[in-house]
Amino acid sequence: MSTVLVRFSEARTRTPEETLRKIERPPTITDVAALAGVSAGTASKALNGRGALRPETRQRVHQAAEQLGFTGNAAARALGTGRTYTVGMITTDSIGRFSIPLMMGAEDALGAGRVSVFLCDARDDPIREQYYLRTLLSRNVDGLIVTGRRTQARPPIATSLPVPVVYAFISSDDPADCSVVPDEADGAERAIRHLLSLGRRRIAHVTGPEHHHSARVRAGTTEDTLAGEGLALVVPTMFGEWSEAWGRQAAGILLSTATGFDAVFCGSDQIARGVAETLRAAGRHIPQDVALVGFDNWDVMVDGCQPPLTSIDMDLEGIGRTAAEMLLDAINGSPVPGRHRRPCRLVPRTSTAVG
Amino acid sequence: MSTVLVRFSEARTRTPEETLRKIERPPTITDVAALAGVSAGTASKALNGRGALRPETRQRVHQAAEQLGFTGNAAARALGTGRTYTVGMITTDSIGRFSIPLMMGAEDALGAGRVSVFLCDARDDPIREQYYLRTLLSRNVDGLIVTGRRTQARPPIATSLPVPVVYAFISSDDPADCSVVPDEADGAERAIRHLLSLGRRRIAHVTGPEHHHSARVRAGTTEDTLAGEGLALVVPTMFGEWSEAWGRQAAGILLSTATGFDAVFCGSDQIARGVAETLRAAGRHIPQDVALVGFDNWDVMVDGCQPPLTSIDMDLEGIGRTAAEMLLDAINGSPVPGRHRRPCRLVPRTSTAVG
DNA sequence: GAAACGAAGGAAACCGGTTGCCTCGCACAC
DNA sequence: GTGTGCGAGGCAACCGGTTTCCTTCGTTTC
Structure with missing residues (x-):
């Protein structure tokens, strides 16, 4: 029995010199307690602001903890507290x-x-x-x-x-x-209201695949918002992909078929960038001839776009x-x-x- | 003393019914051990392939563990093993x-x-x-x-x-x-050797800020590789920023000052995209008139570029x-x-x- | 038939921090 | 002088898994 106790004590405590010396093993609360001259339980209470302790004792423990760079063993804490x-x-x-x-x-x-x-x-x-x-x-x-x-x-x-x-x-x-x-509907509505506030009335909407939830929601709100003002899209929502290539393609279609449009709201910044490129190549000026709004506010897209792209940020x-x-x-x-x-x-x- | 033992046992073991019933608390190794009819220590040995156990016992423990969906408490394991x-x-x-x-x-x-x-x-x-x-x-x-x-x-x-x-x-x-x-030098060398293999000899290099380590390394290797073939850049390395805007600007400078160039190696895909845009707008065909190589192989840039961009992938x-x-x-x-x-x-x- | 040995598995220490309970000692009241 | 109350802090159980040591068998050997 006494053998056990001796071993136990050897494993648990260190002499003050040992404690202050560089130690490879991170300090335990027992080390802190020993340095402060209290028991481990008391040290714990001191550090956690629990229990009834003299302020001076609490202070001493905190100081010892600081001196040793004590952070505590997360696993042990978790095991005890469950958190x-x-x-x-x-x-x-x-x-x-x-x-x-x-x-x-x-x-x-x-x-x-x-x-x-x-x-x-x-x-x-x-x-x-x-x-x-x-x-x-x-x-x-x-x-x-x-x-x-x-x-x-x-x-x-x-x-x-x-x-x-x-x-x-x-x-x-x-x-x-x-x-x-x-709130993607909110985003779409903001985009449309922004375009309306600029006086644009002939608006097109180019977006991602119809089976994509975001595309459907944004398109639905776009149409509803316009309808609320007694307006409609110049052509039905153009569903495609979330890519620049689709934006370019869609812009081509718009240029060749739409009887006229003064704004395009795109379901993503990538699509908007593609649209911008093709419109510019066709001699349309942005925003003078066509105003353009994207979605996502993706820095490299909105900044790389010519001109820089107005966009909806989902935060x-x-x-x-x-x-x-x-x-x-x-x-x-x-x-x-x-x-x-x-x-x-x-x-x-x-x-x-x-x- | 007996009180302690009773409490201990209450806390640690569950009846088989309790163990099999839906339990909110995740199963412990003690639960597994109880179900397998062994001690916790034995269960641990069985699950970790340690100790001397009868194969049949080991099997029984594994089965019990599976049945309970036992995964073990990571904090406890960490506390014991240190890992x-x-x-x-x-x-x-x-x-x-x-x-x-x-x-x-x-x-x-x-x-x-x-x-x-x-x-x-x-x-x-x-x-x-x-x-x-x-x-x-x-x-x-x-x-x-x-x-x-x-x-x-x-x-x-x-x-x-x-x-x-x-x-x-x-x-x-x-x-x-x-x-x-x-190995960015390796990347730059591959880009240049690729352009050389296409027969291009009048190469320009547009890259990021000179104070940026990557820009310096890539530019240095670019020049060295060309020098190794008895060649040089058509104009000194053009340091700027890591942006499309700089790419556009640099391409403009190239068009107005360089006596002629048939390839541009860019320090990033974004720069390359800007270069591509301006060259195309000036009527230069890529790759027929000017071959273009980027750096980073960033999907949205290389795919969005017109035409799709050859690039260096750092993996x-x-x-x-x-x-x-x-x-x-x-x-x-x-x-x-x-x-x-x-x-x-x-x-x-x-x-x-x-x- | 007794000693020796090895296989199988149990008991308990241990990791380190937390916490409930208990003790000790001092101050105050009766 | 004895009792009560309370402030301060120690002791040890506890979390759950691992591991060491030890006990208990059954088997082998002389």
Whole structure:
């Protein structure tokens, strides 16, 4: 028995010299406690502001912790308290242009809450998705953020998880889940109202594939907004692809068939860029002859475009941040279920400048 | 004493019915052990292939684990073994176009090794960087990957860390550190040799700012490669910015001053796109009159360009993957110090097509 | 038939931080 | 002088998995 105790004590405590010397192993709370002349439990209470301690003792412990550069062992803390201060972020399709700002926003909000993020890229593969889900759960994450490239609602990643989930950009088709999504209808309406405010009345709409949720929503709102003013598109919505090539092609069609148009609202900046190129090549001046509005406010596109492109910004970073904040709320016991739509913002540039 | 034992047993074991019923709390190894009719220690040995157990017992434990969906508590495992099977990935500047493929490659290689990734975005802020470093260390990551936007060597993120570090894309200026970087000189040489193989001899080079490491390296190799063939650039390397606007401007200068040129090698795809646009507008045909090569092989740029752009691919994903593999090696005790250059790849497209 | 050996599995220490409970000692009241 | 109350801090259980040591068999050997 005494042998055991001796070994125990050898393993747990160090002499003050040892403690102050450079030590390879990171300092434990026992080291801090020893240096402050208190027990480990007391040290813990001092550092966490719990228990009934003399201010002077608390101070001494804090000083010892600082001196040793004590940060604490996250695994041990997690084991005891059940909270890991980590969340998992799963991008259902690959990490791409849309996921990045979302991730940055989320990571920003979470980092401020001293929460670390596990990054998982499921690459559109349900098997990878479930693998990551299991991994994250076995790591006892406090919550999950699910993101993806499409705004269309998707089936929940799982039913009855032990931790809260927030969907960002994409949404769950279970209305009881918490989702934070851009209000794309709002974005489309802003674009149209902006064009109307410039006096444009003969507007065309070129966008992505009809089976794509975003394309349908934006087109629908575009038509509805015009209808509300007693107007209509000069030609029916032109569905195609999310590419510059389609933008160029569509502009060609417009030039050859439309009886006249003074504005084009495009479903993406890439499409808008293609449209701009072809219109310019055909001698149409932007914005004098044709005003042009894109969607996404993607820097390299709006800046590379000639002239610089007015566009709709979905504030992806804000969506990521909001999602993270809602996740933190849910973790702390105040979930905010439902689909939360966040407004878009119109960023005016030369392509719709007046004069 | 007996009270203690009773409480202990209440907390630790569940009746078989409880165990098989839907339980909110994830199953522990004690649950598995109980279901298999062995002790927790034996269950651990069975699942980890250690100890001396009858094959039939091992089998029974595995079956019980499967039945309960046992994955194990990562924090507990980490606490006991000291290994967390996590690594931290710090992007020194913001997550962007270059970081993403790197991250994807690294995450891919690590995920295959059952290692999870903590994502940290230091946003060019040394304070954030050190904050993340401390956080990651207190989480006992097994290793670190440091990435960033620039290829230029940077000071080591810290001296004498308790875990291995691998730099990806960027490199540490301590040659003893392990860095995996693209061989940009190789990329530039491939571009020039490609143009030479097409019979082009009057080559111009338009690139980014002279103070930028990548621009200098690529320009230097461009000139050296030409010199090796007894040739020189038609005009000295044109340093500017990494933007389409600069590409357009540079092309304008070329058209007005150069006595003649049949190829332009650009330091980035964005520059190349700007060059292409201006040349086309001036009536020069690509590739017939002027062959064009970019750098980065950035999909939206090379595909959006007219015509599609031949470009140099640095294989960022491969760099990320290699970095992760080297980190895993280092974690397992076989570090491979030094700066590792990985070759580039030329991706031919219409902008240098023959005929 | 007893000693020796090895296979199989259990008991408990251990990782490090947290927390409930208990003790100690001092101050104050009766 | 004894009792009560409370402030301060220590002790040890606990989280869940791993690992070391030890016990308990059954089998072999002389």
